[in-house]
Amino acid sequence: xxxxxxxxxxxxxxxxxxxxxxxxxxxxxxxSIHLRGEGVDGDEARRAADAAFGILREMDSIxxxxxxxxxxxxxxxxxxxxxxxxxxxxxxLRLGQQAEVLTRGAFTTLLPTGDGxxxxxxxxxxxxxxxDRASVPLLELEGVSFCINAGxxxxxxxxxxxATSGPxxxxxxxxxxxxxxRQRIASTVxxxxxxxxxxGTAARGAHLxxxxxxxxxxxxxxxxxxxxxxxxxxxWATALFVGSAATREAFAAGATxxxxxxx
Amino acid sequence: MRRIVLWAMSTLTVLVLLFSYNTSRSSTAVVAxxxxxxxxxxxxxxSSGSTSGSSSASSTDSSGQEPADSSSDTTTDTTTxxxxxxxTxxxxxxxxxxxxxxxxxxxxFGNVQVKxxxxxxxxTAAEVxxxxxxxxxxxxxxSRAVPVYNEEAVQAQSAQxxxxxxxxxxxxxxxxxxxxxxxxxxx
Numbered sequence: 001x002x003x004x005x006x007x008x009x010x011x012x013x014x015x016x017x018x019x020x021x022x023x024x025x026x027x028x029x030x031x032s033i034h035l036r037g038e039g040v041d042g043d044e045a046r047r048a049a050d051a052a053f054g055i056l057r058e059m060d061s062i063x064x065x066x067x068x069x070x071x072x073x074x075x076x077x078x079x080x081x082x083x084x085x086x087x088x089x090x091x092x093l094r095l096g097q098q099a100e101v102l103t104r105g106a107f108t109t110l111l112p113t114g115d116g117x118x119x120x121x122x123x124x125x126x127x128x129x130x131x132d133r134a135s136v137p138l139l140e141l142e143g144v145s146f147c148i149n150a151g152x153x154x155x156x157x158x159x160x161x162x163a164t165s166g167p168x169x170x171x172x173x174x175x176x177x178x179x180x181x182r183q184r185i186a187s188t189v190x191x192x193x194x195x196x197x198x199x200g201t202a203a204r205g206a207h208l209x210x211x212x213x214x215x216x217x218x219x220x221x222x223x224x225x226x227x228x229x230x231x232x233x234x235x236w237a238t239a240l241f242v243g244s245a246a247t248r249e250a251f252a253a254g255a256t257x258x259x260x261x262x263x
Numbered sequence: 264m265r266r267i268v269l270w271a272m273s274t275l276t277v278l279v280l281l282f283s284y285n286t287s288r289s290s291t292a293v294v295a296x297x298x299x300x301x302x303x304x305x306x307x308x309x310s311s312g313s314t315s316g317s318s319s320a321s322s323t324d325s326s327g328q329e330p331a332d333s334s335s336d337t338t339t340d341t342t343t344x345x346x347x348x349x350x351t352x353x354x355x356x357x358x359x360x361x362x363x364x365x366x367x368x369x370x371x372f373g374n375v376q377v378k379x380x381x382x383x384x385x386x387t388a389a390e391v392x393x394x395x396x397x398x399x400x401x402x403x404x405x406s407r408a409v410p411v412y413n414e415e416a417v418q419a420q421s422a423q424x425x426x427x428x429x430x431x432x433x434x435x436x437x438x439x440x441x442x443x444x445x446x447x448x449x450x
Contacts (some may be wrong), residue, residue, distance in 0.1 A: 021449035030437040032446045033428065036351035063323030149442060152429040175441065183441065185424060222430055 011116075022049050026056045026125060028066065029151030032079065036170050037162070038143040051137035053146065059130035062086045065123060076119055092122040092129075099125060099235045103252045106243030107235050108211040128197060128234030131155045145170035145192075152177070153197040155230045163193040179222040179263050186263050187224070197229035198239035199223050200263075210242040217242045227258030237262065 023032045062085070064070045071085040081091050096109030111121040129149050134159050138146040145158035150162045156172045163169040169192050178186035179200050181210040189196065200222025201208060208217045227239040236255055239247050240262070249258065267440040437443050 019449050021446050023446045024441075029431065030446075034446075034449060064401045101289065145339065147426050149426055149428075151428070151431045151437075152442070153431070154428055170424040175424035175427045177427060177441070178295065179430065184431060185427070185441070188424065189344055196428040198430055223426060227416070232446075 020045065022053070024053050026053060027060045027064065027128075027130070027150070027200040031056060031148065031150045033138070034136070034147045034149070035141070036145050036172075037141075037158070039141060042143055045129060045141055048137040048141050052134040054152070055136070057129050059126060059133065063092065063122060063126045064086055072120075072122070092126065093120070095125055095129065096122050097119070099239075102250065102254045103212055103235065103239035103243065104246055106239035106247040108209070108251075110211070111209050114217075124238050125231060127151075127154075127236050128153060128154070128195070128230035128232070131230045132195075145172070147172055150230075153195070153230055153234055155195045156191050157193055176224050176261070176263065177222070179220060187261060189224075189226055191226070194226055194228060195233040195235035196226050196232060197223060197237040199225075199234075199241040208242050212244075221263055223260060224261050225229060225243070225258055225260045227255070233258060 001031060018034045018038070018040050019034060021034045022033055023030055024239060025031070031053070033052055035045055035049070038047060046123055052207055060070075061067070062071045065072070067073065071080070074080045075089065076080065082093070086261045092109075092174050099107045105123065107170075109122045109124070110118045111123070113119045117249045120209065125260040127150055129229065130156060131153070132151050134148060135146070135155055138144070138148070139157055139159060142159050143162065145156070145162060147154055147156045148248055154174070156174075158164075158170060171190050171192055172194050174189045174191060175185035176189070176196075178184040199208065201220070202215070209215075221241075223237050223241040225233040232255065235258070236251055240251060240260055251258070296327065319320070424445070427440065429440070429442075
């Protein structure tokens with residue numbers, strides 16, 4: 001059986017709305033933007049997608065640890081002070097601190113540099129935050145629902161006048177990768193709005209840092225978090241994956257808008 | 264064909280539908296448990312297709328921790344009684360597929376009613392019929408959803424999935440991913 005039975009007395013759903021997609025490499029990742037609804041084929045939609053990619057590239061130019069000329073790397077080399085950087089840098093410091101407190105230390109912005117040092121590295125929260133910011137131009141497209149997928153962490157949104165339920169709603173069926181077999185879908189969640197972040201090691205090997213043990217975590221499996229923003233869905237997915245029972249308690253107490261599942 | 268539409272409850276009400284079926288009568292019991300859950304979908308489960316319940320030993324019950332901004336005045340339903348195994352009491356035609364409308368359950372946000380589909384004695388789909396917030400224009404509520412581990416998701420073709428979430432993919436690994444197939448189909 002591949003589909004649930006239709007409700008009694010109802011016919012098949014109306015044809016799916018139009019869909020259009022772009023994929024670009026940003027922040028070292030494949031980032032796709034999908035639009036569904038009316039008006040996705042016009043120039044306005046393309047301009048909005050371009051604006052969204054532009055915001056992602058701007059965030060990358062500020063925060064990339066792979067670019068010597070990013071604000072972050074210049075700050076790290078003490079070539080500039082925080083006040084001389086983009087105001088987003090100061091905000092990232094604040095967000096990092098907030099994340100560390102709320103996750104009780106499971107999420108941290110003090111990460112290994114690869115040279116044996118620990119340094120300020122907000123990379124773990126910048127991606128989700130960048131996607132949330134990039135959604136702003138897409139929210140202006142009337143009749144359009146969008147999904148920004150940045151390397152497996154995604155945000156779904158739509159114009160405020162678009163229904164969130166009923167026959168006019170545009171729903172996205174999100175498949176969560178099986179961490180043991182990335183060609184398989186292990187779980188699904190259907191959203192009209194919201195973020196889905198998955199933390200795990202399947203794609204990159206051991207790359208998640210556990211500040212308690214001081215080591216890179218490489219155990220199998222993954223954690224997926226859904227909720228209103230990708231910033232916090234991503235922070236919590238990371239924290240819950242590397243963390244402990246204390247982290248789960250912190251999640252229960254401090255993230256009441258968010259849901260998690262572990263595979 | 265309709266998709267499964269799963270709506271979330273803002274205090275993480277997890278609907279677990281237990282259905283016992285026999286030839287003389289059918290009865291449904293809807294169990295709504297309000298808890299902050301770290302739900303674990305076990306890979307070695309008996310693949311009953313039911314929505315994931317509190318199967319994790321580390322789940323925390325925080326039914327006392329309700330969002331302060333709740334404006335609902337309905338009573339909370341926290342019944343946790345079960346009425347037996349899902350559909351294992353079948354004595355009739357075990358290969359029949361039936362759908363049953365569960366009783367409407369009063370939750371803190373209003374009535375929620377779920378319809379389940381049973382095939383071969385197993386719950387294969389759960390569809391929410393009544394949601395208490397259709398009048399609300401609250402995007403936050405609609406952004407919460409309960410991840411469901413179900414049989415059809417396991418066999419899902421990429422065409423049935425709109426987008427894929429997984430551990431971060433580098434550009435090099437992307438070309439092999441399911442998401443890239445979905446992207447290619449829509450560019």
